[in-house]
Amino acid sequence: MKSTLDVLNAFETIRRAQRAGRYAPHKPLLILLALGRVQRGEPRLVEYAAIDEALKLLLAEFGPSSASSSRHYPFWHLATDSNGALWDLSGPREILSRPPAATPTLGELRSQHVKGGFAIQVDDALRHSPGLLEAVASRALDAYFPATLHDDIATAVGLDLSAPPAVQEVTQGADSFSTSARRKRDPGFRDRVLLAYEYRCCVCGFDLRIGHLPAGLEAAHIQWHNVGGPDIEPNGLSLCALHHKLFDLGVFTVEPAEHRVVFSRHAISGAPDGEGILQFHGRPLRLPQQADLNPGAEFLAWNFGNVFKKPSRQVSPPSLAKPPAAR
Ligand SMILES: [Zn+2]
Numbered sequence: 001m002k003s004t005l006d007v008l009n010a011f012e013t014i015r016r017a018q019r020a021g022r023y024a025p026h027k028p029l030l031i032l033l034a035l036g037r038v039q040r041g042e043p044r045l046v047e048y049a050a051i052d053e054a055l056k057l058l059l060a061e062f063g064p065s066s067a068s069s070s071r072h073y074p075f076w077h078l079a080t081d082s083n084g085a086l087w088d089l090s091g092p093r094e095i096l097s098r099p100p101a102a103t104p105t106l107g108e109l110r111s112q113h114v115k116g117g118f119a120i121q122v123d124d125a126l127r128h129s130p131g132l133l134e135a136v137a138s139r140a141l142d143a144y145f146p147a148t149l150h151d152d153i154a155t156a157v158g159l160d161l162s163a164p165p166a167v168q169e170v171t172q173g174a175d176s177f178s179t180s181a182r183r184k185r186d187p188g189f190r191d192r193v194l195l196a197y198e199y200r201c202c203v204c205g206f207d208l209r210i211g212h213l214p215a216g217l218e219a220a221h222i223q224w225h226n227v228g229g230p231d232i233e234p235n236g237l238s239l240c241a242l243h244h245k246l247f248d249l250g251v252f253t254v255e256p257a258e259h260r261v262v263f264s265r266h267a268i269s270g271a272p273d274g275e276g277i278l279q280f281h282g283r284p285l286r287l288p289q290q291a292d293l294n295p296g297a298e299f300l301a302w303n304f305g306n307v308f309k310k311p312s313r314q315v316s317p318p319s320l321a322k323p324p325a326a327r
Contacts (some may be wrong), residue, residue, distance in 0.1 A: 004125060004129045004132045007122055007125045007126070007129075007132060007136070008132075008135065008136065008139070010081075010082040010085050010086045010122065011031070011082075011086070011136050011139065011140065012139075013081065013082045014027060014031075014078075014081050014082065014086070015139075015140075015143045015144075023064075023144075023224070023227050023306040023307075024067075025059065025062055025063045025067065025144055025145070026059065026063070026067065026070065026071065026073055026074045027074040027077075027078065027081075028140045028141075028143070028144040028145070029055065029058045029059060029062065029063070029153070029157070030055065030074040030075060030078065031074075031078075031136075031140055032137060032140055032141070032153060032154075032157045032159060033051060033054060033055065033058065033157045034046075034117065034118060035126070035133055035136060035137050035140075035157070035159060036157040036158040036159045037117075037158075038118065038123065038126050038127060038133060039133055039158075039159060039160065040158060041127075043117075044088075044117040044118065044120070044123045045088065045090060045115040045116060045117040046115060046116065046117055047113055047114070047115050048072065048075050048109040048110060048114050048115070048116065049109070049110040049113070052071070052072070052106070052109075052110065054157075055068070055071040055072070055075075056068045056071055057156070058153075058156055058157070059071050061152075061156065061249070062145070062149060062152075062153055062156075062249070064250060064305075064306055064307055064308070064309065064310075065250075065308070065309050065310040065311075066310075071106075072103075072104075072105075072106045072109050073103055075109065075114075075116050076089070076100075076103050076104060076109070076116075077100065077103070078116070079100075079116070080100045084119075085119055085121075085122070086118065086119055086122055087116060087117070087118060087119060088116065088117055088118070088119050088120070089114060089115070089116050090114070090115045090116075091112055091113060091114035091115060092112050092114075095108060095112050095114060096114075134161055137154070137159055137161060138161060141153060141154070142226065143226055144226060144227075145224075145226070146220075146221065146224050146225070146226070146248045148218075148220075148244055148245050148248045149245075149248055149249070185225060185231065186231035188231075189219055189231040189232075189236065190218070190219040192219075192233055192236070193219035193233055193236035193237070193238050194214060194217060194219060194238050196233045196236070196238070196288035196289060196290065196293040197237070197238030197286065197288050197289075198288075198289055199214050199217065199238070200217070200238065200286065201217065201238060201239050201240035201243055201286075202237055202238050202239065202285045202286045202287070203239060203240075203243045203252075203261055203280050203283075203285065203286075204240060204243060204280060205286060206240035206243075216240055216241045217238060217239070217240060217241075218238075218239055218240070218241060218244045219236050219237070219238060219239075220236065220237045220238075220239045220244045220247055220248065221235055221236065222235050222236065222237060222254075222295055222296070222299040222300060222302070222303050223235055223298075223299040223302040223303060224248075224307075227306075229299065229302070233288065233293040234292075234293060234294065234295060234296035234299065235295075235296060235299045237254070237285075237295065242277075246277070247307075248307070249307075249309075250264065250307040250308045250309040251263065251264055251266075251267045251309065252264065252267070252280075252281070252308075253300065253303050253304050253307070253308040253312075254285055254295055254300055254303075255300070255312075255315070256295070256297040256300045256301065258284060259284060259285040259287060259294065259295060260282055260283065260284050260285065260315060261280050261281060261282065261283050261284075261285060262281065262282070262312045262313065262315055263277075263278055263280075263281040263312070263313050264308065264309040264310070264311075264312060264313065265310075265311050265312060265313050266309050267309075267313070278313075281313055281315070282313075282315045282316065
């Protein structure tokens with residue numbers, strides 16, 4: 001593997017292996033973490049133990065519930081991706097000689113000082129081809145995560161993507177790569193979703209306009225666009241910027257029967273009852289003006305299964321909801 005295109009294609013092979021609709025952020029988060037190390041000029045190989053805590057925190061924040069228990073899998077399995085061209089392991093022979101499916105335990109990786117990192121030629125290309133590292137990182141973010149989370153993830157893995165990636169020369173002649181890596185977005189999606197919800201956040205009712213233009217209001221995909229979520233109203237929610245971010249982080253979801261907003265039990269707020277973000281827990285969504293545009297059950301099921309940080313807080317019937325506490 002020598003050319004920058006080979007490197008891009010090696011990463012692309014991993015993306016293709018992911019089945020549509022099934023979402024696992026483990027590999028992309030490890031890759032992004034490793035890209036951050038390369039960008040900072042750190043050594044090619046790193047002991048698993050040295051990045052275990054970082055992986056745990058990344059998956060707790062950007063992964064679905066309990067994702068962090070399998071956080072060590074990609075460190076092992078990346079070595080067999082792209083025919084072994086992408087990721088190297090080093091460590092005791094009794095561990096490395098195991099069949100690929102015999103994943104070592106987290107404790108074994110730590111105690112046996114197993115090291116991993118990009119293969120030599122990949123590492124070399126990432127360090128010396130201008131713009132390549134940034135292009136790989138941007139593609140990983142685009143392919144796996146909604147745009148609301150890109151900056152947060154880049155910051156969390158210590159990647160500086162502020163310099164515009166010089167991908168033009170890297171990807172010239174690689175049209176098939178560019179188009180296969182990104183599904184086209186329907187530019188009308190936002191307008192149709194905001195109109196369906198009458199230009200207000202369907203959680204909190206936020207509806208600011210600057211002149212006649214809505215401000216701070218966004219169309220969220222319930223099933224993320226990059227994992228096959230379609231650009232149709234039943235897969236959209238009109239959300240203010242804050243609720244969009246929290247929705248993509250899995251802080252709340254929408255239950256399909258009565259379309260009530262349900263917050264995660266992991267969401268903690270110090271605000272008094274009846275104030276702050278948790279006041280919307282258990283409340284019905286402000287639904288679209290037409291019932292046939294209501295959130296689709298299959299998309300809500302995907303969101304609940306792949307993004308929402310389970311378990312949910314208990315939802316009591318509205319009539320039994322506690323009155324705001326006097327303080
Ligand atoms: Zn809102």
